[in-house]
Amino acid sequence: MQVKLMPDAVQAPTLERTLPAINEAANWVSAVGFEGFGLKASVRELRKLCYGELKMRGFGAQAAQHIIKRVADAYTTLRVNIRSGNLGPEGSKRRRKAEAKPVVFRPHAAHTYDDRCLSWNYDAKTVSIWTLGGRIKEVRFASSPEALKTLTEHRKGESDLVFRDGKWFLIATVDLPDPEVFEPKDFIGVDRGIVNLATTSDGDNHQGRRLGRHRRWQARKRAEIQAKQSRSAKQLLRKRARKEARHATHVNHKVAKDVVAVAQRTERGIALEELRGIRERVTVPRDPRARLSSWPFRQLGAFIEYKARRAGVPFIEVDPAYTSQRCPRCGHTERGNRRTRATFQCRRCGLAGPADHVAGVNVRNRARSAWVFVTMPEPVPT
Numbered sequence: 001m002q003v004k005l006m007p008d009a010v011q012a013p014t015l016e017r018t019l020p021a022i023n024e025a026a027n028w029v030s031a032v033g034f035e036g037f038g039l040k041a042s043v044r045e046l047r048k049l050c051y052g053e054l055k056m057r058g059f060g061a062q063a064a065q066h067i068i069k070r071v072a073d074a075y076t077t078l079r080v081n082i083r084s085g086n087l088g089p090e091g092s093k094r095r096r097k098a099e100a101k102p103v104v105f106r107p108h109a110a111h112t113y114d115d116r117c118l119s120w121n122y123d124a125k126t127v128s129i130w131t132l133g134g135r136i137k138e139v140r141f142a143s144s145p146e147a148l149k150t151l152t153e154h155r156k157g158e159s160d161l162v163f164r165d166g167k168w169f170l171i172a173t174v175d176l177p178d179p180e181v182f183e184p185k186d187f188i189g190v191d192r193g194i195v196n197l198a199t200t201s202d203g204d205n206h207q208g209r210r211l212g213r214h215r216r217w218q219a220r221k222r223a224e225i226q227a228k229q230s231r232s233a234k235q236l237l238r239k240r241a242r243k244e245a246r247h248a249t250h251v252n253h254k255v256a257k258d259v260v261a262v263a264q265r266t267e268r269g270i271a272l273e274e275l276r277g278i279r280e281r282v283t284v285p286r287d288p289r290a291r292l293s294s295w296p297f298r299q300l301g302a303f304i305e306y307k308a309r310r311a312g313v314p315f316i317e318v319d320p321a322y323t324s325q326r327c328p329r330c331g332h333t334e335r336g337n338r339r340t341r342a343t344f345q346c347r348r349c350g351l352a353g354p355a356d357h358v359a360g361v362n363v364r365n366r367a368r369s370a371w372v373f374v375t376m377p378e379p380v381p382t
Contacts, residue, residue, distance in 0.1 A: 001147060001155075005127070005168035006140045012168075018131040019163055022067060023105040025054060029071045034102035039079055043072040058132055062116045070112060074103045110160040110171070118159055118170075122152045127170065129161070141170065150174055165242065179312035184269035187316075187371070189364030190259060190304070191323065191356050192273065192297045195341070198255050199356035201364040202262070206255045218244045248296050256303035260311055269314030271367030272301050273323060318366040324359040327351055 007015055029050045033041030036049060046068045054064035078098060081087050087095040117130040121138075125148070128137040143151065157173040189201035198206040218240060225233045225240070263270050275297055308315040326333040327346035338344050338355050345352040 001150060001174050002162075002169050002171050003141045003143045003147065003151070005170055006142060007136075007168060008140075011136050011139055014131045014133040014136055015129075015161075015163075015168060017133065019111060019161065020107045021132055022059075022063070022111050023107055023109050025057060025059065026067050026071055026105045026109075027102075029054070029068060030074070030102040030104065033071060033075070039075055039082075039099065041072060041075050043069055046072055060117075060130060062114065063130060066112050066114070066117070070105075071103065074105075078103060108163040110162045112158050112160055114158050120151070120155070122148060150176070165239070176310065178309055181312050181314050182267060184314045184371070185267050187269045187271045187314075187364045187367040188259065188263050188266075189271045189360040189362065189367060190273075191359035191363060192275065192300060193356055196356050197251070197300065198259065199354070199360050200259065200262075201357070201360040203357055204258075204262070205354075205356070206258070249299065252296055252300045252303050255300060256307050259304055260307040260313055263308070263313045264311045269316060269367065269371065270304060270308050271316050271318055271363050271370075272304065273320035273363055274317040275301070275320060314371070316367050316370055318363055318370055320363075323362040323366075324355050326362050328358060328361045328365060 005015075029046055032049055033046050037045055047065075050068060051064055054067060055061070059067065082095060082098070087098050089095070113129065119128045121127070124138070125143070126138045126140050128135060129139060151172060151174065154174040154176050155172050156175040159173065160171040162169040162171055187201075191199045193199065196205055196207055222237060222240065225237055259270060262268075305315050322333050324344070325335055325337050327337060327349060329351045330346060330349040332346055332348040334347055337346050340355075342355055343352070344355040344358040351358075
């Protein structure tokens with residue numbers, strides 16, 4: 001859960017000195033660990049090499065431990081990504097580049113605080129936080145009454161200090177209990193796409209035309225700004241990129257909220273296509289490549305999943321193969337069934353309709369079959 005910090009004129013400069021200094025120290029620890037152990041640096045080894053120096057630089061014991069742990073966690077994540085192939089096969093340019101240099105942290109990258117370095121006063125809506133200039137108290141934060149209640153009852157663990165667009169935020173971890181998932185009467189199949197962000201088996205269509213127009217407008221503006229090649233132009237480009245990402249996130253939140261609300265009201269589950277790795281599996285021509293790369297399908301799926309969990313709505317992912325080419329009435333599957341991107345017509349039985357709606361119906365039908373196996377009790381060994 002994110003809350004906005006509102007430091008005063010005395011507190012803000014202290015925070016502004018602290019976060020870059022923390023990340024500068026993290027870069028030093030990363031360089032030392034990479035020189036000594038490559039990508040295999042662990043918390044124990046980094047602590048032996050760097051803890052004393054961090055203390056001499058003015059970092060408290062707990063702050064020094066967090067810096068070391070952040071660096072070790074970054075190398076652990078990098079090793080996992082290499083092993084899983086997320087950076088390409090062995091010898092690829094991207095993988096060689098990642099393996100050839102230490103992990104680098106941005107000057108204002110988020111830093112983790114635990115309850116020893118950060119304490120909350122919910123009644124006064126203030127926090128006390130460690131900085132290089134000492135602990136600063138009574139830093140005000142803003143939150144809605146609902147968010148404050150959630151923080152008071154469910155906050156647990158660490159919080160991240162974030163500096164974004166000139167504003168300070170705390171992202172706190174809350175441990176919400178999962179509500180009991182009801183037994184669905186049926187399922188809503190959701191087909192995700194580029195032109196239509198989401199089309200349900202009920203025929204509800206959440207179009208992506210406005211988001212597409214917004215992205216094309218932003219692309220034209222980026223081209224104009226990039227032509228100037230100035231320092232202020234680069235800063236403006238970064239600001240615009242964040243603004244575009246926030247707009248796409250807002251649209252996905254609205255779509256996910258609508259889908260989950262319908263499922264909860266009608267006591268049905270939600271089924272999505274399992275689309276992980278689609279960018280690696282699908283080859284597209286050069287012109288629409290940018291549209292595919294900026295397609296926020298994974299974020300939309302994640303939003304629907306977590307909103308469904310919070311509402312107690314059953315959620316399942318199904319095999320996406322041929323959902324837009326299979327006839328839901330007779331089962332005939334053929335590429336020719338989908339004559340255009342938008343239309344479907346079965347060449348065997350003649351069933352016709354919007355292709356995305358047909359795909360949503362196929363997703364729903366697969367969820368009906370798959371849910372039986374998900375809820376089936378395990379056989380008792382004899």
